[in-house]
Amino acid sequence: MSLTGERVRGGLGESARRPDGGPKVAGSFVFSSDLTADGMVWGSILRAPYPHARIRSIDIGPALALPGVHAVLTAADVPGDSSYGLEHADQPVFADDTVRYIGEAVAAVAADHPDTARRAARAIVVDYEELEPLVEAEAAITAEPIHPDGNVFAHLTIRHGDTTASGDVVVEGDYEVGMQDQAFMGPESGLAIPDGDGGVDLHMSTQWLHVDRDQVANCLGLPHDKVRMSLAGVGGAFGAREDVSMQVHLCLLALHTNRPVKMVFSREESFLGHVHRHPARMHYRHHADKDGRLVKVEARIVLDGGAYASTSRPVLVNACCFAAGPYAVPNALVEGWAVRTNNPPCGAMRGFGAVQACFAHEAQMDKLAAALDLDPVELRLRNAMKTGDRLVTGQVVTGAAPVEELIRTCSGWPLPAEDPEPDPMTLPGGAGRTADGSRLRRGVGFAVGFKNLMYSAGFDDYSTARVRLEGGVATVTCAAAEVGQGFVTLAEQIVREVLGVDEVILAPPGTADIGSAGSTSASRQTWMSGGAVERAALAVRDRRDAGEREPIEETYEYHHPPTSPLDENGQGNAHVSYVFAAHRAVVDVDLDLGLVRVVEVATSQDVGRVLNPLQVIGQVEGGIAQGVGLAVMEEIVMDRGVVRNASFTDYLIPTALDMPDVAIAALVEEPEPGAPFGAKGVGEPPTISSSAAVAAAIRAATGLALTRIPVRPQDIALAHRDSTKLA
Amino acid sequence: MTPSVAQPRSLDDAVEALRTAIDPTVLAGGTDLMVAINAGSRRPTSVVSLIRVPELQGWHRDGDEVVLGACLTYAEIERGELASLVPALAQAARTIGSPQIRNAATLGGNLGTASPAGDSLPVLAALDATVETIGPDGVRTLPVLEFVTGVKRTALRAQEIITAVRVPVLRGPQEFLKVGTRNAMVISVVMAALVIDLDGRSVRLGLGSVAPVPVRARDAEALAEGSVDWDTARIGDQTVFGRFGELAAESTAPIDDHRSTAAYRRHAVSVCARRALERALR
Amino acid sequence: MTDSVTFQLTVNGADRVVEGAWLGESLLYVLRERLGLPGAKNACEQGECGSCSVRVDGTLVCACLVLGASAAGSEVVTVEGVAGDAGGLTDVQQAFLSQGAVQCGFCTPGLVMTVHDLLERNPTPTEVELREAISGNLCRCTGYGRILAAAQAVVAERSGSGRSQRETPS
Numbered sequence A: 001m002s003l004t005g006e007r008v009r010g011g012l013g014e015s016a017r018r019p020d021g022g023p024k025v026a027g028s029f030v031f032s033s034d035l036t037a038d039g040m041v042w043g044s045i046l047r048a049p050y051p052h053a054r055i056r057s058i059d060i061g062p063a064l065a066l067p068g069v070h071a072v073l074t075a076a077d078v079p080g081d082s083s084y085g086l087e088h089a090d091q092p093v094f095a096d097d098t099v100r101y102i103g104e105a106v107a108a109v110a111a112d113h114p115d116t117a118r119r120a121a122r123a124i125v126v127d128y129e130e131l132e133p134l135v136e137a138e139a140a141i142t143a144e145p146i147h148p149d150g151n152v153f154a155h156l157t158i159r160h161g162d163t164t165a166s167g168d169v170v171v172e173g174d175y176e177v178g179m180q181d182q183a184f185m186g187p188e189s190g191l192a193i194p195d196g197d198g199g200v201d202l203h204m205s206t207q208w209l210h211v212d213r214d215q216v217a218n219c220l221g222l223p224h225d226k227v228r229m230s231l232a233g234v235g236g237a238f239g240a241r242e243d244v245s246m247q248v249h250l251c252l253l254a255l256h257t258n259r260p261v262k263m264v265f266s267r268e269e270s271f272l273g274h275v276h277r278h279p280a281r282m283h284y285r286h287h288a289d290k291d292g293r294l295v296k297v298e299a300r301i302v303l304d305g306g307a308y309a310s311t312s313r314p315v316l317v318n319a320c321c322f323a324a325g326p327y328a329v330p331n332a333l334v335e336g337w338a339v340r341t342n343n344p345p346c347g348a349m350r351g352f353g354a355v356q357a358c359f360a361h362e363a364q365m366d367k368l369a370a371a372l373d374l375d376p377v378e379l380r381l382r383n384a385m386k387t388g389d390r391l392v393t394g395q396v397v398t399g400a401a402p403v404e405e406l407i408r409t410c411s412g413w414p415l416p417a418e419d420p421e422p423d424p425m426t427l428p429g430g431a432g433r434t435a436d437g438s439r440l441r442r443g444v445g446f447a448v449g450f451k452n453l454m455y456s457a458g459f460d461d462y463s464t465a466r467v468r469l470e471g472g473v474a475t476v477t478c479a480a481a482e483v484g485q486g487f488v489t490l491a492e493q494i495v496r497e498v499l500g501v502d503e504v505i506l507a508p509p510g511t512a513d514i515g516s517a518g519s520t521s522a523s524r525q526t527w528m529s530g531g532a533v534e535r536a537a538l539a540v541r542d543r544r545d546a547g548e549r550e551p552i553e554e555t556y557e558y559h560h561p562p563t564s565p566l567d568e569n570g571q572g573n574a575h576v577s578y579v580f581a582a583h584r585a586v587v588d589v590d591l592d593l594g595l596v597r598v599v600e601v602a603t604s605q606d607v608g609r610v611l612n613p614l615q616v617i618g619q620v621e622g623g624i625a626q627g628v629g630l631a632v633m634e635e636i637v638m639d640r641g642v643v644r645n646a647s648f649t650d651y652l653i654p655t656a657l658d659m660p661d662v663a664i665a666a667l668v669e670e671p672e673p674g675a676p677f678g679a680k681g682v683g684e685p686p687t688i689s690s691s692a693a694v695a696a697a698i699r700a701a702t703g704l705a706l707t708r709i710p711v712r713p714q715d716i717a718l719a720h721r722d723s724t725k726l727a
Numbered sequence B: 001m002t003p004s005v006a007q008p009r010s011l012d013d014a015v016e017a018l019r020t021a022i023d024p025t026v027l028a029g030g031t032d033l034m035v036a037i038n039a040g041s042r043r044p045t046s047v048v049s050l051i052r053v054p055e056l057q058g059w060h061r062d063g064d065e066v067v068l069g070a071c072l073t074y075a076e077i078e079r080g081e082l083a084s085l086v087p088a089l090a091q092a093a094r095t096i097g098s099p100q101i102r103n104a105a106t107l108g109g110n111l112g113t114a115s116p117a118g119d120s121l122p123v124l125a126a127l128d129a130t131v132e133t134i135g136p137d138g139v140r141t142l143p144v145l146e147f148v149t150g151v152k153r154t155a156l157r158a159q160e161i162i163t164a165v166r167v168p169v170l171r172g173p174q175e176f177l178k179v180g181t182r183n184a185m186v187i188s189v190v191m192a193a194l195v196i197d198l199d200g201r202s203v204r205l206g207l208g209s210v211a212p213v214p215v216r217a218r219d220a221e222a223l224a225e226g227s228v229d230w231d232t233a234r235i236g237d238q239t240v241f242g243r244f245g246e247l248a249a250e251s252t253a254p255i256d257d258h259r260s261t262a263a264y265r266r267h268a269v270s271v272c273a274r275r276a277l278e279r280a281l282r
Numbered sequence C: 001m002t003d004s005v006t007f008q009l010t011v012n013g014a015d016r017v018v019e020g021a022w023l024g025e026s027l028l029y030v031l032r033e034r035l036g037l038p039g040a041k042n043a044c045e046q047g048e049c050g051s052c053s054v055r056v057d058g059t060l061v062c063a064c065l066v067l068g069a070s071a072a073g074s075e076v077v078t079v080e081g082v083a084g085d086a087g088g089l090t091d092v093q094q095a096f097l098s099q100g101a102v103q104c105g106f107c108t109p110g111l112v113m114t115v116h117d118l119l120e121r122n123p124t125p126t127e128v129e130l131r132e133a134i135s136g137n138l139c140r141c142t143g144y145g146r147i148l149a150a151a152q153a154v155v156a157e158r159s160g161s162g163r164s165q166r167e168t169p170s
């Protein structure tokens, strides 16, 4: 791939160092919560304590009366659109007459100290009339609408092939996925600075600067160029920063006080203030012939979208498109619903709909294997999707689909040895020393998953990048949000590779300097912004090679090939490309206490091409950690619309003592046609099938059905106790 | 009124600071108090910090007892000689929070908070520990089960502080088991502390997170005591272990909450109690 | 604020005076917002994540759980001072870079402090000891694999063996 004679160091294929790594280890990297400005005041949001209520009145007087308070704003103070939303503006900036989920913003305060701001927010007197919350997704389909736009965000039916076909062997099941949270480390935070001319500069951690900017400007009633957004250091994202959280509130406060305003969500507020992964209920029926070839997959998927639309519609499209898994399925009937309830809003999280479906289709494949008396891996091999096969949407897979190779390499990886004298810390229960060796069972589970790369279904997905070469130094300007994934490293690698220069500078991303780069989501930045940077760099190189004098500057807007929406039968060429992964989990389970220790997760992943080995490993291991978390501990616990565990004390994510060893059996490099450098995005696949594999391993260890993730200790222990009582 | 943070350097000064301060809040390691302050649920007007009071630090042996200073941290409890004198407490200490928490959090603070999920409490209950306090009315000594009176409620009076906890040094095995949904850094769903006193021929089982206050499983204890061959320190009748667990579960009154269910807690108590007894006396 | 306190502490070797602080401010807030040292991070402010790990009088603690005013007279070392007078990056920080232990980086300063603290007390930890030592530092990006690799690389480097247990490709 080296395009110049002499190969530069830090080009593609190397584990080039992150350009932001030095400051990050030194503690000097500026995250959004580290920002300060002269004369700055602090913002705080008052949030509703009920999942469904009518607001009879709001008295801001007591808050305004506190010394140090600069502004108290409510719905009446929003000058532009009263609502925002990524796809559909249905979420009020401040609840006006109705509260639709617990933690919905009701008012915002600015004060000279964060504690004063918080006290002032609490001093606001709101008279609520509590209403019955609508919390069951299934019921929401036909229930009285809780929002003028109705309760159904999306309803989709996919009819593929002969929907009346049936197989010799039929297995059926109901599956459930709980509400997972992205739980990034850096809380939502930002700094808004009024420009003195009616406009505002917003420094914020986000995944998509331009779309935030548009929503903010609409709510402020300002022309889009009067709102300038710059990326402030992002402490992880995983989908939760795709929607607007505090952006509008911050800018409103800054414009009202005519001072810089900083806001940092507490951890509790963070849990209440961003979208979650959709909880799902799924009913599946798989049909196969006697040889284990899939004949038909039927699925009904109901996603709880919570109070506001966010990305419920595309999440549902994904769940349905990938409902059958990475298998050749001649016939399918898939029905999906994404509905509005009084639960917290749900939207993007790593895997975006594919995770929920994967848990169900992989449990079904294991069930089918059992019914056929076939090895589960063998069943998957017999049905593995390959290039030229069709999705249930009728679309032909034209790119790389090395599913068989993934299954073979991952399942063939040597199993970890059982430690004859294990450290108690490494047994189920860990530090609690609860394990009894004679009551531990080891289980092995396998799962395969896939999803689309980039945006789909007719969305004009693009990214813009500018490359400027001057004095042998290349400067890249691109609004792609670096959220930890390492786009900054890759952008440098690409430019070094193309231009053969050593020194590459990344300009700070902002809306004032360049067009949109699209969202850092859908595993898309390597392809989209990587593509934009490559094309811009190539154009610069061409001019340089033609003898033009520096500075040379080129801007490129990269679009992926067009896609189309699904038709009324859920058919159509909705996607550009797919990415696949296989996971094999090994677990130890304490049968009586239901505690699980995940011992190892082995994986093979389709990557197209490895552009930075270390960063690929980082994505694989990190994605698996989130998959393991969903399988055994992570869930927002709801009680009639009330969140019971909005803290790191009770929303548990894996610690270093919970995280298993990850064995990368294979990174399959089959270059993707049309992809810049042949590389596929790598961020999401590790999360898609790892949860399903862990759940399968727990089933294998216990013999229990376990149709819900996260698998809770009581799900295992009480079911095991009851099953042995019967026996 | 001026806000203040007093940092007394002696017990006398601490008592005096508490006496003179207006509505003083006692601070030890801060791992409970600061969480509440950061969340805005507590707003102290004045603070008396105990972490520099020498009399409240460390531990010492006093005959066949050890006296644990109120400001003894879990990091100090989990290692060294103390760990061999009260092994159940050391095991409990190692399950509490993270290394950073254990470096700061104190035994006195666990008692001061008196959470149903306080991990040291069932151990102290099993040890028949006594809590020593000092205050305007002088010095008091209370058995731990009288000290903890309810969910986050104690017998401490205004301006009184815990000075020490007195526990016996016993000959015999001790166990502590804690169930949580994560392998480290987790609040207890259930815990069981078992203490065997070979010389006093007693079996003591303390249970936590299964009732508003720590529980002693008296029926289970009686069963076990009657089944032990004290010469060999073994229980021969293999049915005793399971029955011990069942009786332990019957002595609890757990609830459903966001961490678990009452049914699971009851079941887990029976499992943990049984395993503890098996480890100790089979 | 009317109900304010004033105190002095030593941070990274320098005497610092904090004036007019609210009584309830944590050491984390004092460091970040009053002393211009944002290296300790504010991920949870309830001691659960370890991202604000600092040393107070030589002991590793969560700065969010230390009442600022109660640290009066204490010696505090933050990530900004971990390299000491030598400046630059420590071997732990270098290893985090070379082993790919940094992604979003929000947990990184706390982990750097924790790994330093561990290796001072226990220069040759087993993998389980290492995992236990960092179990109070949550990381959401990496799955801990490269962090363990970084710590093991430092152990190998310091012991002169050069090879760590968990190799990362270069």
Ligand SMILES: Cc1cc2nc3c(=O)[nH]c(=O)nc-3n(C[C@H](O)[C@H](O)[C@H](O)COP(=O)(O)OP(=O)(O)OC[C@H]3O[C@@H](n4cnc5c(N)ncnc54)[C@H](O)[C@@H]3O)c2cc1C
Pocket (backbone or CB within 6 Å): B025, B026, B027, B028, B029, B030, B031, B032, B033, B034, B035, B050, B070, B071, B095, B096, B097, B098, B101, B104, B105, B106, B107, B108, B109, B110, B111, B112, B113, B117, B118, B119, B120, B156, B160, B161, B162, B163, B185, B186, B187, B188, C046, C047, C048
């Ligand atoms: C992340 C995290 C994890 C945790 N994990 C656990 C766990 O696993 N198990 C567990 O049991 N606890 C856990 N805790 C809670 C806490 O660490 C313990 O309760 C600890 O023992 C409290 O001690 P402290 O010294 O920090 O108390 P402080 O926070 O200083 O004080 C707690 C309360 O006790 C009072 N108090 C303190 N000392 C005295 C005294 N000598 N006399 C009178 N009153 C006093 C204070 O006024 C306050 O009301 C955790 C806390 C955190 C933040």
